Every structure is written in structure tokens, then in C-alpha cells.
Amino acid sequence: MYSLNVRDHFMIAHSFKGDVFGPAQKLHGATYVVDATFTRPELDADGMVVDIGRAGAQLKAILSELGYRNLDEEPAFNGLNTTTEFLAREVFDRLVMAIRAGKFGMEAHGVTSVSVTLSESHVAWGRYEGRV
Amino acid sequence: MYSLNVRDHFMIAHSFKGDVFGPAQKLHGATYVVDATFTRPELDADGMVVDIGRAGAQLKAILSELGYRNLDEEPAFNGLNTTTEFLAREVFDRLVMAIRAGKFGMEAHGVTSVSVTLSESHVAWGRYEGRV
Amino acid sequence: MYSLNVRDHFMIAHSFKGDVFGPAQKLHGATYVVDATFTRPELDADGMVVDIGRAGAQLKAILSELGYRNLDEEPAFNGLNTTTEFLAREVFDRLVMAIRAGKFGMEAHGVTSVSVTLSESHVAWGRYEGRV
Amino acid sequence: MYSLNVRDHFMIAHSFKGDVFGPAQKLHGATYVVDATFTRPELDADGMVVDIGRAGAQLKAILSELGYRNLDEEPAFNGLNTTTEFLAREVFDRLVMAIRAGKFGMEAHGVTSVSVTLSESHVAWGRYEGRV
Amino acid sequence: MYSLNVRDHFMIAHSFKGDVFGPAQKLHGATYVVDATFTRPELDADGMVVDIGRAGAQLKAILSELGYRNLDEEPAFNGLNTTTEFLAREVFDRLVMAIRAGKFGMEAHGVTSVSVTLSESHVAWGRYEGRV
Amino acid sequence: MYSLNVRDHFMIAHSFKGDVFGPAQKLHGATYVVDATFTRPELDADGMVVDIGRAGAQLKAILSELGYRNLDEEPAFNGLNTTTEFLAREVFDRLVMAIRAGKFGMEAHGVTSVSVTLSESHVAWGRYEGRV
Numbered sequence: 084m085y086s087l088n089v090r091d092h093f094m095i096a097h098s099f100k101g102d103v104f105g106p107a108q109k110l111h112g113a114t115y116v117v118d119a120t121f122t123r124p125e126l127d128a129d130g131m132v133v134d135i136g137r138a139g140a141q142l143k144a145i146l147s148e149l150g151y152r153n154l155d156e157e158p159a160f161n162g163l164n165t166t167t168e169f170l171a172r173e174v175f176d177r178l179v180m181a182i183r184a185g186k187f188g189m190e191a192h193g194v195t196s197v198s199v200t201l202s203e204s205h206v207a208w209g210r211y212e213g214r215v
Numbered sequence: 216m217y218s219l220n221v222r223d224h225f226m227i228a229h230s231f232k233g234d235v236f237g238p239a240q241k242l243h244g245a246t247y248v249v250d251a252t253f254t255r256p257e258l259d260a261d262g263m264v265v266d267i268g269r270a271g272a273q274l275k276a277i278l279s280e281l282g283y284r285n286l287d288e289e290p291a292f293n294g295l296n297t298t299t300e301f302l303a304r305e306v307f308d309r310l311v312m313a314i315r316a317g318k319f320g321m322e323a324h325g326v327t328s329v330s331v332t333l334s335e336s337h338v339a340w341g342r343y344e345g346r347v
Numbered sequence: 348m349y350s351l352n353v354r355d356h357f358m359i360a361h362s363f364k365g366d367v368f369g370p371a372q373k374l375h376g377a378t379y380v381v382d383a384t385f386t387r388p389e390l391d392a393d394g395m396v397v398d399i400g401r402a403g404a405q406l407k408a409i410l411s412e413l414g415y416r417n418l419d420e421e422p423a424f425n426g427l428n429t430t431t432e433f434l435a436r437e438v439f440d441r442l443v444m445a446i447r448a449g450k451f452g453m454e455a456h457g458v459t460s461v462s463v464t465l466s467e468s469h470v471a472w473g474r475y476e477g478r479v
Numbered sequence: 480m481y482s483l484n485v486r487d488h489f490m491i492a493h494s495f496k497g498d499v500f501g502p503a504q505k506l507h508g509a510t511y512v513v514d515a516t517f518t519r520p521e522l523d524a525d526g527m528v529v530d531i532g533r534a535g536a537q538l539k540a541i542l543s544e545l546g547y548r549n550l551d552e553e554p555a556f557n558g559l560n561t562t563t564e565f566l567a568r569e570v571f572d573r574l575v576m577a578i579r580a581g582k583f584g585m586e587a588h589g590v591t592s593v594s595v596t597l598s599e600s601h602v603a604w605g606r607y608e609g610r611v
Numbered sequence: 612m613y614s615l616n617v618r619d620h621f622m623i624a625h626s627f628k629g630d631v632f633g634p635a636q637k638l639h640g641a642t643y644v645v646d647a648t649f650t651r652p653e654l655d656a657d658g659m660v661v662d663i664g665r666a667g668a669q670l671k672a673i674l675s676e677l678g679y680r681n682l683d684e685e686p687a688f689n690g691l692n693t694t695t696e697f698l699a700r701e702v703f704d705r706l707v708m709a710i711r712a713g714k715f716g717m718e719a720h721g722v723t724s725v726s727v728t729l730s731e732s733h734v735a736w737g738r739y740e741g742r743v
Numbered sequence: 744m745y746s747l748n749v750r751d752h753f754m755i756a757h758s759f760k761g762d763v764f765g766p767a768q769k770l771h772g773a774t775y776v777v778d779a780t781f782t783r784p785e786l787d788a789d790g791m792v793v794d795i796g797r798a799g800a801q802l803k804a805i806l807s808e809l810g811y812r813n814l815d816e817e818p819a820f821n822g823l824n825t826t827t828e829f830l831a832r833e834v835f836d837r838l839v840m841a842i843r844a845g846k847f848g849m850e851a852h853g854v855t856s857v858s859v860t861l862s863e864s865h866v867a868w869g870r871y872e873g874r875v
Contacts, residue, residue, distance in 0.1 A: 085564045086606040092468045096360035096376035096417070101261045103320075105268060106415040112360040112376010116469045129497045130560035135603060136501060151370040153360070164262035168217045188499075204356045205380045205865060207267060210218040224864045228756035228772035228813070233525045235584075237532060238811040244756040244772010248865045283766040285756070296526035300481045336752045337733060337776045339531060342482040349828045350870040365657045367716075369664060393761045394824035399867060400765060428658035432613045452763075469601060471663060474614040488732045492624035492640040492681070502679040508624040508640010512733045547634040549624070600620045601644045629789045631848075633796060692790035696745045735795060738746040 087132035088120040089139045093150030097165045104164075110155070113203050115170065117146060119178055120198040120212075127190040137187050145177045167201045167209030175199040175211045182215055219264035220252040221271045225282030229297045236296075242287070245335050247302065249278060251310055252330040252344075259322040269319050277309045299333045299341030307331040307343045314347060351396035352384040353403045357414030363428045374419070379434065379465040381410060383442055384476075386461070391454040401451050409441045431465045431473030439463040439475045446479055483528035484516040485535045489546030493561045500560075506551070511566065511597040513542060515574055516608075518593070523586040533583050541573045563597050563605030571595040571607045578611055615660035616648040617667045621678030627692045638683070643698065643729040645674060647706055648740075650725070655718040665715050673705045695729050695737030703727040703739045710743055747792035748780040749799045753810030759824045770815070773863050775830065777806060779838060780858040780872075787850040797847050805837045827861045827869030835859040835871045842875055 096112040119142050121133045154165045163169065175197055182191050198212035228244040251274050253265045286297045295301065307329055314323050330344035360376040383406050385397045418429045427433065439461055446455050462476035492508040515538050517529045550561045559565065571593055578587050594608035624640040647670050649661045682693045691697065703725055710719050726740035756772040779802050781793045814825045823829065835857055842851050858872035 084608055085568065086608075087564055088604045088606075090469065090602040092470070094371075094375045094377050094468075096374050099261075103261055103263075103266050103268075107358075109415050110360050110417045111358045111415045112378075113358050114376075114378040114468050126562075126564060129495075129499055130562045130565045131499075132564050132605070134499050136499075139602075151373050151375045153374045166258075166262045168219055168258060168264050169262045172217065204358075204378050205354065206222040206271075206356070208220045209264070210220075212216055212218075222865065224866070226767075226771045226773050226864075228770050231525075235525055235527075235530050235532075239754075241811050242756050242813045243754045243811045244774075245754050246772075246774040246864050283769050283771045285770045298522075298526045300483055300522060300528050301526045304481065336754075336774050337750065338486040338535075338752070340484045341528070342484075344480055344482075348872055349832065350872075351828055352868045352870075354866040363657075367657055367659075367662050367664075390826075390828060393759075393763055394826045394829045395763075396828050396869070398763050400763075403866075430654075430658045432615055432654060432660050433658045436613065470618040470667075472616045473660070474616075476612055476614075486733065488734070490635075490639045490641050490732075492638050503622075505679050506624050506681045507622045507679045508642075509622050510640075510642040510732050547637050547639045549638045600622075600642050601618065602620070627789075631789055631791075631794050631796075694786075694790045696747055696786060696792050697790045700745065734750040734799075736748045737792070738748075740744055740746075 084122050084124055085126055085132050086120050086122045087135060087138065088118050089135060089142055090116065090118050091139070091142050091146055092116045093146040095150060095152055095154050097154040099164045099166070101164065115167065115201040115203055117142065117174060118200040119174070121194045122196045122198070123193045124195065125193065127193060129190070133187050133191045133194060141178065141181050141186055145174060145181065149173070167203045167207070168211065171199045171201045171209045172211040174201070175213060179215050216254050216256055217258055217264050218252050218254045219267060219270065220250050221267060221274055222248065222250050223271070223274050223278055224248045225278040227282060227284055227286050229286040231296045231298070233296065247299065247333040247335055249274065249306060250332040251306070253326045254328045254330070255325045256327065257325065259325060261322070265319050265323045265326060273310065273313050273318055277306060277313065281305070299335045299339070300343065303331045303333045303341045304343040306333070307345060311347050348386050348388055349390055349396050350384050350386045351399060351402065352382050353399060353406055354380065354382050355403070355406050355410055356380045357410040359414060359416055359418050361418040361429045363430070365428065377467050379431065379467055381406065381438060382464040383438070384462040385458045387457045387459050389457065391457060393454070395454070397451050397455045397458060405442065405445050405450055409438060409445065413437070431467045431471070432475065435463045435465045435473045435475040438465070439477060443479050480518050480520055481522055481528050482516050482518045483531060483534065484514050485531060485538055486512065486514050487535070487538050487542055488512045489542040491546060491548055491550050493550040495560045495562070497560065509599050511563065511599055513538065513570060514596040515570070516594040517590045519589045519591050521589065523589060525586070529583050529587045529590060537574065537577050537582055541570060541577065563599045563603070564607065567595045567597045567605045568607040570597070571609060575611050612650050612652055613654055613660050614648050614650045615663060615666065616646050617663060617670055618644065618646050619667070619670050619674055620644045621674040623678060623680055623682050625682040625693045627694070629692065641731050643695065643731055645670065645702060646728040647702070648726040649722045651721045651723050653721065655721060657718070661715050661719045661722060669706065669709050669714055673702060673709065677701070695731045695735070696739065699727045699729045699737045700739040702729070703741060707743050744782050744784055745786055745792050746780050746782045747795060747798065748778050749795060749802055750776065750778050751799070751802050751806055752776045753806040755810060755812055755814050757814040757825045759826070761824065775827065775861040775863055777802065777834060778860040779834070781854045782856045782858070783853045784855065785853065787853055789850070793847050793851045793854060801838065801841050801846055805834060805841065809833070827863050827867070828871065831859045831861045831869045832871040834861070835873060839875050
């Protein structure tokens with residue numbers, strides 16, 4: 084299997100609900116450094132997994148929909164804990180939707196799985212990976 | 216699949232037996248930066264893979280049983296080469312035991328696999344991953 | 348000159364005032380990975396710059412006063428933009444105060460300068476350094 | 480599964496053919512930081528995945544066949560785009576050939592899969608992984 | 612002193628003249644990950660060292676003048692070895708020129724020194740730092 | 744000022760004397776990732792700070808005199824605590840001696856200062872810097 088990874092980041096405010104979260108129940112925030120990895124069994128005709136330029140642009144567009152926001156006030160996340168692993172799934176879903184909509188180009192339909200890793204600090208990260 | 220990773224480190228002395236190890240047959244030591252990754256198909260009711268606070272505390276407790284020691288003198292490792300990949304398995308076994316014993320909380324029983332990576336320098340690491 | 352660095356992190360929400368900040372004028376947040384570096388011309392009697400255990404504990408205590416908060420609501424920062432470089436100075440001031448108060452131990456009075464670096468992402472950091 | 484990773488790098492010039500590559504159609508170059516990961520279900524008699532010394536030496540030998548070259552002039556790559564993911568496969572093929580030829584030692588025949596990651600910058604990497 | 616750093620990268624082909632360079636006398640290439648650090652004694656009225664958005668945009672513009680090129684064919688570098696440390700100075704000169712030309716905004720005239728670090732691999736980097 | 748940095752590592756066993764060291768009073772060990780930085784005001788005739796090949800080879804030679812050893816049994820360190828910052832000075836002294844002895848080549852006599860950083864983990868490092 085071949086993979087290609089592009090990295091970007093976004094910055095948000097949020098809080099968590101539940102005693103298990105301790106001080107993180109208060110409004111705080113995070114920088115998430117995002118690694119989006121695209122995987123497929125064979126390269127396309129140009130020798131690529133995906134067009135790295137498009138991949139980076141699509142990731143940036145998706146992260147701009149999430150970043151510089153208080154996620155507690157986003158209707159889409161109402162009543163949900165926007166943990167690192169939850170947000171990794173959110174970015175995954177939006178990337179897969181963009182691939183299916185042709186925003187990565189026709190060749191990208193060969194991508195069979197995607198992995199999204201959100202690093203929240205130098206000591207912790209969350210990930211979601213699944214099939215396209 | 217969702218994953219969550221926590222990082223910590225420990226520092227030990229040891230030596231290896233066997234000509235293949237060259238100068239590492241002499242007593243020396245290492246810092247191991249440890250990445251413990253927990254994976255499961257669905258998030259728990261709080262939106263988490265595992266309670267990150269508990270995961271970090273359990274990892275620290277396990278590493279404190281190994282760190283600041285000369286592993287050559289530990290009865291548990293008698294006659295064994297405590298290579299990076301061997302120690303990754305050791306940390307894996309102890310983490311899985313702690314999960315089963317409920318030390319990560321009841322919700323953590325949804326964890327289906329664990330991966331432990333020990334980075335011994337900027338150019339080498341060892342890993343063990345398996346099912347819980 | 349000898350130096351010793353310890354690293355930790357904190358997570359906050361905040362917003363900025365001024366057109367120059369663009370979308371960062373909205374409430375968002377950040378993880379800051381903090382490197383606190385202590386420098387002195389000669390080592391102490393134990394061969395150290397500072398007691399690394401105390402340095403780590405003091406840094407953690409100071410970051411816990413800042414973390415898991417909305418900095419927009421902290422009276423101390425009223426009317427100020429809590430940029431990365433501004434917060435680096437804030438951590439610097441609190442570390443220097445702790446050194447002077449003896450919280451790093453008597454030997455730490457040999458420290459002549461401190462540098463505090465806050466990494467806000469994989470592509471940007473701010474720093475303040477000055478004499479003790 | 481147990482894994483061991485060794486890291487090294489190589490530096491090349493090349494250009495790409497196809498409008499999709501934009502400015503990268505001009506002759507330019509790259510540093511590739513290479514992570515070669517070897518995986519097997521059980522450790523060998525010495526407690527290793529592979530002899531780390533041999534693994535590092537073999538990787539260095541393979542990278543020296545690729546580095547300090549203009550890949551556009553290498554007959555082996557004639558008419559091909561030497562993208563990061565393509566080159567990851569190239570290094571993979573050469574490592575697998577070396578394992579089969581016994582250059583990693585007889586014990587290394589227990590290796591069941593290899594993964595090769597080429598980091599081309601702080602924001603992008605390509606990978607190929609497959610069975611030995 | 613306060614500092615702010617922004618990071619970006621560029622990719623080039625080149626070769627070196629002189630026996631001391633060994634195999635690097637052949638045409639090859641490199642990725643340079645660039646850290647541009649701006650330093651000043653006091654923050655501006657907005658609480659910043661420089662406008663981080665402008666700093667990133669200016670750095671990107673300067674690197675786009677250098678990247679995706681064979682530096683051996685650039686008249687500006689005729690007869691010169693474009694080593695990592697030499698290129699760090701080149702980026703420094705262009706950043707300082709941009710600051711003086713007002714491209715970082717009027718507030719940036721408070722910047723007193725700039726440091727430019729080019730990382731060519733995981734094991735080597737070059738730097739130039741000087742006064743504005 | 745121009746700088747060039749090369750990185751390598753060494754692995755040792757040791758213990759510390761003094762209550763301040765807590766559990767590190769027991770025999771343990773460390774990996775030190777070493778950054779050796781050479782600085783000078785002007786480049787040499789080849790456009791370099793130092794010959795990077797020689798710098799890497801000299802650093803490796805010096806670290807091989809320290810690595811794969813129990814530092815508690817080295818006569819040179821008898822009665823001393825081989826802390827990270829202490830060892831940074833030790834590597835500094837040996838590098839400066841090598842420069843003066845001409846082992847970096849005649850051009851390297853233009854180097855005016857050297858900095859040696861030893862990273863002992865992902866959260867701590869020690870450094871010594873001084874004039875040649």
C-alpha cells in the first residue's frame with residue numbers, strides 16, 4: 084500500500100461535559116496539528132497517491148471551517164464532547180466527502196482509506212482511520 | 216478505528232549478550248520515549264477512547280516500575296536481552312493487564328488493541344502491538 | 348554558559364482585539380508547548396544548572412495557574428492581547444519570581460538568565476528571554 | 480507484532496512531468512528523511528526484530544545508490560515521475576531484495592513486512608508498505 | 612528580548628565546487644525547512660513582535676523566489692557554493708530588505724535582529740543571524 | 744553570525760550522588776541526542792562554517808569515546824555527577840580541542856564559538872556554549 088500525508092493545523096476553544104474531564108470542563112482551547120494520510124494499493128497515472136497540492140488545499144479549507152471558533156457554540160456539535168479523537172473523525176468525514184465529491188480530482192477515487200491524526204500537544208494525539 | 220496516544224519516558228541501564236551486539240555488550244543505558252496508543256472501533260459515552268488522565272497516570276506508574284534501574288539485575292529479565300522491541304512488549308503486557316484489572320475505568324474495556332513504541336534515539340525505535 | 352531546559356504545556360481559550368488579527372479576533376484557543384531554559388556561568392555544587400525535578404514542578408505549577416481558562420476573563424490580562432510572545436513574558440516573570448522566592452532551592456540563585464519559548468503549532472513560536 | 484525502525488536520509492535532484500505538478504515540473508530537489516520499519520510476529524533468538532547495526536548499514540548502502548544524483552538522468556527511472564511515494568516503493572524493493580539475499584543475516588528471514596516512509600518536509604511524507 | 616518564529620520550506624537543486632564536498636559535487640538537491648525568527652526589545656501596540664500573518668506571507672514570497680529551481684543556473688549565485696549557511700544568509704538579506712521596505716508593516720520597524728535557520732535533514736542545519 | 748549544526752547520539756549508564764537526585768541515585772542510563780553547533784562571523788573560502796563531513800566524523804569519534812560505557816567507572820569522572828549539562832561541557836571541551844588540533848581542517852580556525860546541546864528526553868536538555 085502507498086500512502087501520502089499532508090500536515091496543517093487549526094486552533095479552537097471548547098469545554099467538555101462530564102466529571103471525568105476534571106479542569107477541562109472549563110472553557111479552554113487547543114491547537115490541533117493535523118496529519119491527513121491517504122492510502123491506496125496502486126499509484127495513479129502520474130505516479131501519485133493524490134495530488135499533494137489539492138490535498139493540502141482541501142485540508143486547509145476543511146480546517147478553516149473548524150478553526151478560530153468556540154466549538155461549544157457550533158450547532159453541529161451541540162451536546163457532544165469535541166475530544167481530539169472525535170474531531171479526528173470529523174475531519175475524516177469531511178475529507179472523505181470531498182474525495183467523493185471529486186474535489187481531489189478524478190484520480191483520487193483510487194484512495195481506499197484515510198487516516199486523520201490530531202496532535203494536541205507534544206505528549207498526546209487522537210486519530211480516526213477508516214475506509215473511503 | 217479511533218486511537219488515542221499518550222507519551223512519557225523512562226531511563227535505564229542494561230547490557231546485551233551476544234556478539235551481534237558489538238559494543239552494546241558492555242553496560243550502558245538508554246532513554247526510552249514511550250508512545251502508548253489505545254484503539255477501539257467506537258468512542259465511549261463521553262466521546263473518548265480512554266480517559267486521557269488515567270491513561271497517562273497508568274503509563275507513568277508502569278514506567279516507574281522499570282525506570283531508574285539496571286535491568287541486568289532485575290530477576291524478571293534474567294537471561295534475556297532487554298532490547299527496545301522486547302521492552303515495548305513488556306510495557307504492552309503491563310498496560311493490557313492494567314486495562315483488564317479496571318485501572319483505566321470500566322469504559323476502557325472497549326479498547327481492542329494497544330501499540331507501544333519506544334524511541335531510543337532520533338534514529339531508531341521499537342514497537343509491539345497486539346490485541347487486548 | 349550552561350543551560351538546562353524543561354518542557355511542559357498548557358491549553359487556553361482567548362481572542363484578540365485589532366483588525367490586524369483577522370479571524371483570530373473571534374474566541375478560539377491554543378495549546379502552548381513551553382520550553383523553560385535556565386542559564387548560568389558555572390554549575391552548582393551538585394553539577395547542575397538547577398534541580399531538574401524542582402524546575403519541572405515549578406513550571407507545572409505556573410502553567411496550571413494559566414491553563415484550562417478563558418484568558419479573556421482573567422482580570423490580570425484585561426485589555427491586553429495575550430499573544431504567544433506576551434504569554435512567554437508572563438511565564439518568564441512568574442518563573443523569575445519563583446526563583447527569587449527560593450522555590451527552585453538556594454543553589455538556583457546562580458541562574459543569571461531565563462528563556463521561555465511557547466510553541467503554538469508546528470510552524471510558529473514566541474519567546475521571551477531576559478536576565479534574572 | 481514487533482517492529483524496529485531505523486532512520487537515515489538522502490538528497491537528490493529531479494523534476495516531474497505533467498501539468499498537475501505545477502512549478503515542480505522545473506528541475507528542483509529534495510531531502511528525504513527515510514524511516515525503514517521491519518515487522519515480524521516473534522523476536523529472533525537474540526531478542527531482536529533485525530540486527531539494528533546491519534539494518535542501518537544496509538539502509539545507508541541503498542540510499543547511497545540513490546543520493547547525490549539527478550534522478551532525471553538515471554536510466555532506471557526513465558519516463559517515470561520519482562514522487563515521494565514512488566521512491567518509498569523503490570527503497571522498499573531494494574530493502575526486501577537485501578533481506579532475501581541474506582544481507583540482514585539469516586535471522587532476518589523472520590521479517591514478514593516492511594514499511595518505508597520518506598519525509599520530504601515538515602508537512603509532507605510518502606510511504607510504501609508490503610509483505611516481504 | 613521578545614521573539615517570534617514562523618516556519619516554511621523550499622526545495623531546490625544544486626551542486627558544489629571543491630574537493631571538500633565529495634559526492635555533493637554532483638548535481639543533487641535539498642529540502643530546506645526554514646525558521647525565520649524576529650527579535651525586538653519591546654512588543655508593539657498590539658502586543659506583537661511582528662504581524663504573524665504578514666511574516667508568514669513575506670517568508671513564503673521570498674522562498675518562492677528561491678524554490679523549484681536549479682540554483683546552479685541562477686545568475687545571482689554564479690560561482691558561489693549555495694551551502695545551507697550561505698542560503699540562510701540569502702533569506703536573511705531578503706527578509707531584512709522586506710522589513711525595511713515596509714512589507715511587514717510600520718510596526719515591524721521595531722525589530723532589531725533576525726535569525727534564519729535552514730534545516731537540511733534531521734541531523735544538520737545552517738543559520739545566519741544579524742541585526743536589522 | 745553564521746552557524747552550522749550536526750547531530751548524533753550516544754548511550755551510557757551512570758548514577759548520581761546527592762539526595763537532590765532522588766531515584767536517579769540508583770544506577771540507570773540515558774540516550775543523549777547531541778547537537779554540536781559551530782559559529783563564526785564569516786564563511787570560509789568554500790562558503791562553509793566548517794566541513795560538515797569532518798564535523799560529523801569528529802563528533803562521532805568523540806561520542807564513541809563516551810558511549811557504551813558506565814560513566815561511574817570512568818576515572819575521568821571520578822567523584823563527579825555526570826549530569827546532562829556537565830556532559831555537554833565535556834563534549835564541548837573535546838570538540839574545541841579537536842578544532843585546535845586541526846582535526847576539522849585549517850579553515851575551521853575561523854570558528855569563534857561552539858554550542859553543545861544534549862537532549863536526554865522529549866522534555867529535557869542541557870547545553871554548554873563558549874568561545875573557542
